[in-house]
Amino acid sequence: MGVNAVRAVSQAEVADAVRRAILAGDLVAGQRLVEAELTESLGASRGAVRGALIDLTHEGLVERIANRGARVRVVTVEEALQITEVRMAVEGLCGAKAAERITDAEIADLRELGELMRGCVDTGDVVGYSRLNQQLHESVIRIAAQPVAAEVISRLRARNVRHQFRLAYRPGRPQASLPQHLAIIEALAARDPEAAQAAVRAHISSVMDALRQSDHT
Incomplete structure (x- = not known):
């Protein structure tokens, strides 16, 4: 055996x-x-x-x-920024594709997810918020139905995981990112590819700003 x-x-x-x-x-x-x-x-x-x-x-x-x-492998902040910049481009594409494909049921699911995220922020549940954050990103990628993009994002996230965990538990980060996540959900609900792509890119740009700040703390 x-x-x-x-x-x-x-x-x-x-x-x-x-x-x-x-x-x-x-x-x-x-x-x-x-x-x-x-x-x-x-x-x-x-x-x-x-x-x-x-x-x-x-x-x-x-x-x-x-x-x-x-x-x-240990990833420096500078490399983490480069990885996140590539992620921004690929996930932005997924946001646009998801807006074209999303169903009414998926919109309802994402809005429910957004309310759960809001509840986590209100109660200070950082662990729960981090889990829902990941679930939202995975949902957008799944709805986009772009397997090559999904594979690229998965590998980029794995390389950057240490920095992602550090940001997730940084004080004030959930409060800062919640409106960005809700904007992504609403752009998808409106089935607006350009708005969805812009909302995803704006969120990940904020992640890059937070990474830069962490390099100076």
Whole structure:
């Protein structure tokens, strides 16, 4: 059974598992990635783990240090800004496409999501707001039905996850971003591609401003 399990886990599956763990914050920037530990925890062969780490190195999620092995890559604020700028362009596209495709049911769902976000801000529920924030962005991408864009955004977010967590828990950040998220929802509800794209870009531009401020604190 153990042998079959080892053979069943592919290199791509190992890479996806590590990528998801980075995105979820279970693996943090600078954390060592020990091949033997990953082999045991994922039920994969050593070769599959080694190949997956090489793939993730090419993606910019992992870095290999001479004589020390692999670790989750540390992203500087300057690189985080560049990543977010690319995200702004791609997510803006998704906003426009989502406005063209959105259904009445999806509009109702997004408006309900907006009210839940408002409630989290009113009660100071930062964790809940952060979760709903992510849900809103994922909903826009899903409605846009642009799989290539979705893949690009997923990889960009994984590379930037440390900075995203820092911003999410920064005092006053939910209050600042709530009107921006509500503007995205209303632009989508109006089925206005230009307004939706502008609202998404305005929000992510605000994220970039917050990143710059964090670099000086």
